[in-house]
Amino acid sequence: MLHKTKAVIFDLDGTMADSMTVWTDIDHLFFKNRGITVPKTLQQDIEGKSFTETAEYFVKTFSLPETVEELKAVWHSQAIEQYQYHVALKPGILEFLTYLKSRSVKIGIATSNSRDLLNAFLEARSLTGYIDVSVTSCDVSAGKPAPDVYLKTAELLKISPEECLVFEDVPMGILAGKRAGMKVCAVEDAYSADQRTRKRELADFYINDYFQILQSDYEVLP
Template sequence: MLKNIQSIIFDLDGTLINSMWVWDEIDIEFLSARNMELPPTYQKEIEGMSFTETAVYTKELFHLPESVEELKAIWNQMALEKYTKDVPLKPGVEEFLKYCKENKISMGIATSNSRELVDSVVKAHSLEDSIQVIVTSCEVAKGKPAPDVYLEVAKQLNTLPEHCLVFEDVPMGILAGKNAGMKVCAVEDAFSEEQREEKRRLADYYISSYEEVLQHTYEVLEHE
């Protein structure tokens, strides 16, 4: 998997950290306070959108009076403490980051989340020495599945796309990595369990833990 790879680019939520449960709680709490219910298809519909695109979509969907910037500020405030104190790294992440650092493989994060929340995670888990570049989808033209955020991280890492390996947990993110011309490893996550077969169809590799990368027990996905 790591042959000829010079840079690793991680998605954040559900990939580097176990955080997708936070957004279920926040979405329900946010809408309940406004006497609204969370549609069962909402998370699927916003998959891959940037934080800003999600705010625009949500404002229009529910006809909310708040501005897009006000919605982003509310969500950041609701999530910040959980991201700082309650969200753990995914299994094997620390060992994998250490391996990459020791083997001079540069690392970046390409996330649909907000700059405030990704920065809080990096600080809470002391990842500053491992992660060299962070780009959010709000900082590029289009969110996932467009390749923009992955291409920008690769550019800042000074690595050609064909020498980058992406780790992603949802189909829209996997497509973003593939659209960028990069190899993609799908990461198992309880939140996207029902999308497992679609993830396996789109990705090049599949893991349930980063330990599998170091132990060479990851699954190589063969596509016709």
């Protein structure tokens, strides 16, 4: 998997962090407090969108009184404690990051989440020193599945896209990495369990945890 790889770029939620249930809980509380029925298509409607794009979608779709910036502030206040103290690392990620550093492979993060929540998560777990570059989808023109966030990360890492390996947990993120011309490894996550078939169709590799890479026990997809 790592043959000819000079940089590894991770998505955050569902990929490095076991955090997708945080947003499920926030969304359900949000709709409950406003007396709005949770749309059945919510997951697919917002998948891959940046933090800002998601807020714009909510404000417009549900005719909310908040501005986009006010809604982002509400979500941040609801999520910050979870990201600092409760969200777990994906199994084997710390060991994999240590391995990459030992091989002088550059490490980037390309996330749809906010920079404040990303930084809070990394700092609380003493991971900042592992990361060479981090880019959020709010830093570029379009969120996933557009390739922008991955191309920008590669640019800042000064590594060509074809020498980058992406780790992603949902189809829109996998598409973003592939459209950037990068290899992509799909990561198992309970939140996207119903999308496993699609993830396998799009990605180059599949893992249940990062220990599989260190043990050369990952799945190579056709």
